[in-house]
Amino acid sequence: MLKVVLLGGGNIAYHLFTAFGKLSSVNLIQCYNRNIHSIEEFGKFTQITDDINSLEKADIYIIAVTDDAIGQVSDMLPFSDNFVVHTSGNVSMYSMNAKNRRGVLYPLQTFSKEKLVDFGTLPICIEAEDEKDFNFLKAFSSELSTHVYEINSEQRKVIHLAAVFVNNFVNHLYYIGHELCEKNNVPFNILHPLIEETTHKIMDLAPKEAQTGPAKRNDQSTINAHLEQLPNKNYKEIYKLLTASIQNTYGRKKL
Amino acid sequence: MLKVVLLGGGNIAYHLFTAFGKLSSVNLIQCYNRNIHSIEEFGKFTQITDDINSLEKADIYIIAVTDDAIGQVSDMLPFSDNFVVHTSGNVSMYSMNAKNRRGVLYPLQTFSKEKLVDFGTLPICIEAEDEKDFNFLKAFSSELSTHVYEINSEQRKVIHLAAVFVNNFVNHLYYIGHELCEKNNVPFNILHPLIEETTHKIMDLAPKEAQTGPAKRNDQSTINAHLEQLPNKNYKEIYKLLTASIQNTYGRKKL
Ligand SMILES: NC(=O)c1ccc[n+]([C@@H]2O[C@H](COP(=O)([O-])OP(=O)(O)OC[C@H]3O[C@@H](n4cnc5c(N)ncnc54)[C@H](OP(=O)(O)O)[C@@H]3O)[C@@H](O)[C@H]2O)c1
Ligand SMILES: NC(=O)c1ccc[n+]([C@@H]2O[C@H](COP(=O)([O-])OP(=O)(O)OC[C@H]3O[C@@H](n4cnc5c(N)ncnc54)[C@H](OP(=O)(O)O)[C@@H]3O)[C@@H](O)[C@H]2O)c1
Numbered sequence: 001m002l003k004v005v006l007l008g009g010g011n012i013a014y015h016l017f018t019a020f021g022k023l024s025s026v027n028l029i030q031c032y033n034r035n036i037h038s039i040e041e042f043g044k045f046t047q048i049t050d051d052i053n054s055l056e057k058a059d060i061y062i063i064a065v066t067d068d069a070i071g072q073v074s075d076m077l078p079f080s081d082n083f084v085v086h087t088s089g090n091v092s093m094y095s096m097n098a099k100n101r102r103g104v105l106y107p108l109q110t111f112s113k114e115k116l117v118d119f120g121t122l123p124i125c126i127e128a129e130d131e132k133d134f135n136f137l138k139a140f141s142s143e144l145s146t147h148v149y150e151i152n153s154e155q156r157k158v159i160h161l162a163a164v165f166v167n168n169f170v171n172h173l174y175y176i177g178h179e180l181c182e183k184n185n186v187p188f189n190i191l192h193p194l195i196e197e198t199t200h201k202i203m204d205l206a207p208k209e210a211q212t213g214p215a216k217r218n219d220q221s222t223i224n225a226h227l228e229q230l231p232n233k234n235y236k237e238i239y240k241l242l243t244a245s246i247q248n249t250y251g252r253k254k255l
Numbered sequence: 256m257l258k259v260v261l262l263g264g265g266n267i268a269y270h271l272f273t274a275f276g277k278l279s280s281v282n283l284i285q286c287y288n289r290n291i292h293s294i295e296e297f298g299k300f301t302q303i304t305d306d307i308n309s310l311e312k313a314d315i316y317i318i319a320v321t322d323d324a325i326g327q328v329s330d331m332l333p334f335s336d337n338f339v340v341h342t343s344g345n346v347s348m349y350s351m352n353a354k355n356r357r358g359v360l361y362p363l364q365t366f367s368k369e370k371l372v373d374f375g376t377l378p379i380c381i382e383a384e385d386e387k388d389f390n391f392l393k394a395f396s397s398e399l400s401t402h403v404y405e406i407n408s409e410q411r412k413v414i415h416l417a418a419v420f421v422n423n424f425v426n427h428l429y430y431i432g433h434e435l436c437e438k439n440n441v442p443f444n445i446l447h448p449l450i451e452e453t454t455h456k457i458m459d460l461a462p463k464e465a466q467t468g469p470a471k472r473n474d475q476s477t478i479n480a481h482l483e484q485l486p487n488k489n490y491k492e493i494y495k496l497l498t499a500s501i502q503n504t505y506g507r508k509k510l
Binding site (some may be wrong): 049108121122123127147154157158161162163165168169172173174175176177178181184186187192193194197198201202203206207210214215229230237242248 | 265268281345363364365376377378380402404406409410412413414416417418419420421422423424425426427428429430431432433435436439440441442443446447448449450451452453454456457461462463465466467468469470471480484485486489492493495496497500501504
């Protein structure tokens with residue numbers, strides 16, 4: 001059995017803890033957090049500690065703490081030449097202390113404690129300095145998910161940036177759609193099937209092929225009517241900028 | 256059986272034709288299009304014509320042509336005081352000729368001929384000038400879908416505008432995410448589970464509650480790093496504007 005020590009007591013630590021509990025091949029021998037209260041419930045199933053100097057010997061140490069604290073926690077590790085990974089999409093592998101052999105295990109999903117996550121098909125992006133460690137990490141991650149990708153630190157940064165567009169910014173557009181509906185006594189859920197279809201479409205089709213709408217069609221009279229209809233300057237600017245960006249992507253056809 | 260005449264030979268006409276074929280309560284007695292070739296395949300199942308002066312007597316006439324041609328086609332109808340609806344999200348009911356009793360049957364989805372649509376739970380937005388016609392249209396639409404909404408022309412315009420944000424603009428953000436990935440040899444489908452989760456989240460949670468990310472967190476160092484990383488001015492501007500809009504929505508917390 002693979003021996004694992006988990007460091008951190010937040011969202012990711014919680015979901016990894018739950019996922020490891022289901023795997024017969026993985027033995028989570030210890031959990032550490034600077035604040036023991038956050039990991040108290042883990043104590044029923046494994047050893048817990050808030051003393052970083054009493055970490056057990058393991059095959060892999062997973063640092064699942066806030067991005068800014070990853071380097072610091074790696075500095076505090078009371079050993080060297082062990083295999084240590086972090087779980088961030090946004091932090092280079094090299095920001096961890098070089099006294100240990102370094103790697104990354106980044107589960108590409110948005111996690112919150114309230115919502116169960118099925119790791120089974122979740123993309124896991126892995127990276128390691130050393131080839132033997134990489135092979136170990138690949139086998140280890142494959143226990144968690146069937147979708148394991150070799151992704152270097154540069155690519156991981158790109159994924160994190162792209163995720164801001166397809167997750168954070170998309171959600172903000174949902175918010176604007178929601179506001180427009182609510183202010184006009186239209187139930188937002190009338191748009192749910194359209195939203196689902198928009199998402200499903202790009203599972204088969206490149207987003208470039210899936211584009212429709214007044215901007216793509218260069219339908220200037222609809223664009224003007226929409227701009228007039230929008231209730232504030234901020235929404236108008238977003239509308240204009242995204243419309244112009246779509247028009248630049250497809251070329252402004254002469255009508 | 257309800258007698259229906261369908262005018263138009265495009266996407267919507269095609270999908271309505273298919274949906275009516277499955278309903279024992281609806282008799283599609285005739286299809287018209289200015290160009291008979293577009294509706295030739297309908298001819299195996301119903302009468303087809305390109306002569307608007309030979310339209311049969313029906314309970315409802317559905318004008319499913321390009322937005323700009325709806326008024327014109329309604330002018331050409333060789334009868335009066337019949338019930339006539341169009342299928343557009345974007346055109347007022349009153350843009351049709353007042354010689355007939357007017358209404359709207361707007362299926363809120365993005366249609367293309369290649370892809371089958373299940374009308375069963377599709378939102379259908381209906382409106383009619385006359386109360387009796389409205390009740391008829393409600394019963395008629397309920398044969399097509401369990402999700403029929405009474406939506407006036409003003410509300411319909413709002414829905415259409417909101418749809419631009421949650422469908423057209425969202426798809427453009429998918430496109431940008433796709434571009435960023437491709438340019439860096441990252442397979443875009445690594446983001447599919449995140450995209451699906453982003454969509455599923457707002458089926459239970461208001462988009463305002465679902466927001467996450469550096470803009471929401473006011474994580475300025477990540478925002479700066481992302482802006483630096485973006486390959487062109489256009490993407491940078493979109494990033495800045497949407498980030499500012501998210502920050503304005505949640506208030507810039509002092510750190
Ligand atoms: N949430 C996601 O959707 C997601 C997805 C993929 C990857 N990640 C990555 O996973 C990592 C953890 O994220 P999370 O969402 O689990 O964060 P979180 O829920 O905010 O939890 C943060 C954890 O870091 C600990 N911590 C914070 N500052 C610390 C410090 N100075 N020293 C030691 N420990 C400290 C906290 O300890 P206390 O309990 O004592 O406060 C807490 O256990 C991050 O690198 C993040 O980028 C997150
Ligand atoms: N597609 C969607 O996702 C969707 C969703 C909801 C509502 N709608 C609405 O449904 C209606 C039809 O859209 P669609 O997607 O089916 O359009 P479409 O596929 O482009 O088909 C347009 C139809 O209109 C006819 N037409 C165009 N100009 C005409 C004119 N001057 N006189 C007579 N007929 C003319 C065309 O005839 P020819 O075959 O002779 O060219 C064709 O049959 C529009 O009001 C649209 O807003 C569309």
